[in-house]
Amino acid sequence: MPFLTASELYRFYHNGDSETAALRGLSLTLAAGEFVAVTGPSGSGKSTLLACLAGLEEPDGGYVEVMGQRISRRPEKQRAALRARHIGMLMQSANLFEHLSVEGNLQLQMRLAGRVDTGRLEQLLEQMALQSRRYARPSQLSGGEAARAGLAVALSANPAVLLADEPTAEVDAESEADILEYLIARRGPDRAMLIATHSAALAARADRVIQIQDGRLLHG
Ligand SMILES: Nc1ncnc2c1ncn2[C@@H]1O[C@H](COP(=O)(O)OP(=O)(O)O)[C@@H](O)[C@H]1O
């Protein structure tokens, strides 16, 4: 069983009379243990794809399954429960609540997924080199710190599937290397990652690279 299956996804956005087809029949699978990079020009549909895979957006056609269970076209409550249980989602921005500290953001995410695991919280702060920034608000963080804090939040429930939308887009080269090493180190037979990226360094380390253009697969 693939960890994630997307079948013939379509997504349209409407703005007045104009229609944008962000996804046009895109299918993919993410197998256990796989690290897949998704590349494509700006506007090709990467963020829309990840949002549909995470059940944050509903595809207008096709379906998504995570760990063998349908997540698309389910009531929001069911989607949220599946997401909390199986998926870590690192969005392009706005991964942290501004009124909460780094630690508070981690605690909230853990509470949503079931329970606050203080041991894991400490471990994540250490792995992301954020111990000294635990009481800082998101606006007080550097770009690299904010990226690492967002990643810590996405990983707080130790999800089987990590979806990350350009996790290194707004960080310096050193932070990019740190994040990349952490993601690689986290690989394992019971984990899978799908990462949208423009980073050649990141794509070079993936098992497989999926290229998309105009909401369709270019290869593979
Ligand atoms: N909320 C939205 N409303 C209208 N159009 C959108 C919206 N989100 C994305 N789009 C359009 O859908 C297409 C795909 O966007 P996106 O998924 O963000 O691509 P990428 O992440 O590859 O840059 C683009 O043409 C974009 O302008």
Ligand SMILES: [Mg+2]
């Ligand atoms: Mg995007």
